Amino acid sequence: MKLDLSTWFLWIMLFVQLVHAQPPIKPSNERNGTNLVCFPFGTCEPCPEDALHEPFCQPFGNRRLMHCVPVSTAGGPPTSVTHIHSPTETIRGEIPAWESCGRIVEQERADFYEFLACNLFIAIIAITVVLARSKRLQAIQARQLAARIGLVRSVPGGWSSS
Known part of the structure; x- marks a missing residue:
């Protein structure tokens, strides 16, 4: 089987797309065992010195803000943050929380x-x-x-x- 230059280019582009593909944002109510649906809100940031011992700052010392709403307010299991509200709109009963996150790429x-x-x-x-x-x-x-x-x-x- 002989591959020409355009086929190689298409394979490389497909590989790059697969490597850089972001997984869809999924609600995290399965993890916390509550009737809340939580979505990431913002990016990972370093934990302050006084919060490094908290579980949401482990293992890398970074955290991300989460917005949690009751499942009834969210209207079922949405697939993204935009199904709940826009970034400027707040919903009654929204609870801010922190989530542990990985390393910060820029840092x-x-x-x-x-x-x-x-x-x-x-x-x-x-x-x-x-x-x-x-x-x-x-x-x-x-x-x-x-x-x-x-x-x-x-x-x-x-x-x-x-």
């Missing part, structure tokens, strides 16, 4: 680049030290060789070399 990316910068800085310092040390050792060895074979001459006029 992880910044930490990774900081890690790379620190490693690069340490590598530059290490290479500089190694080069200076090897240059110094080479000079010492050259002086020792010159002393062994008698190339060291006295300085005329009483000058001293240091």
